[in-house]
Amino acid sequence: MRLPYEKTGFNITPEHMDVILTLVKHYKETCQQKDCHAAAPHMRFLNKTYEEQGGSKYLYKLFDQGSSVGVGGSEVGVITRIHELAGLPELTHNVDDGFGTVI
Numbered sequence: 001m002r003l004p005y006e007k008t009g010f011n012i013t014p015e016h017m018d019v020i021l022t023l024v025k026h027y028k029e030t031c032q033q034k035d036c037h038a039a040a041p042h043m044r045f046l047n048k049t050y051e052e053q054g055g056s057k058y059l060y061k062l063f064d065q066g067s068s069v070g071v072g073g074s075e076v077g078v079i080t081r082i083h084e085l086a087g088l089p090e091l092t093h094n095v096d097d098g099f100g101t102v103i
Contacts, residue, residue, distance in 0.1 A: 019046065019050070019062065020086045022046070023045075023086050023088070026042075027042075027086070027088055036089075037091055037092045039077070039092070042079055043078075043079045046082070047059070059082070060078055064081075
């Protein structure tokens with residue numbers, strides 16, 4: 001199966017689909033009551049789910065192939081790529097712009 005986004009540059013295997021569908025199911029079950037736009041909780045969930053296969057190493061082996069440019073043209077990480085392929089809403093990356101000094 002060829003991915004619809006030519007920029008990714010790799011073929012989708014049953015292993016890729018398993019991860020994608022697992023994340024979609026998790027999102028549907030978990031994200032009804034809370035905000036699920038943060039990347040870290042999704043990555044922790046997938047790490048735990050695929051722990052026997054190697055956790056994050058397994059996920060990187062599967063999804064860190066070809067171009068690291070996402071659908072929008074910017075550089076993306078593995079969890080963002082999985083999220084995009086799953087067709088889920090855009091993730092945020094928890095950047096704190098409010099750090100400063102107190103006078």
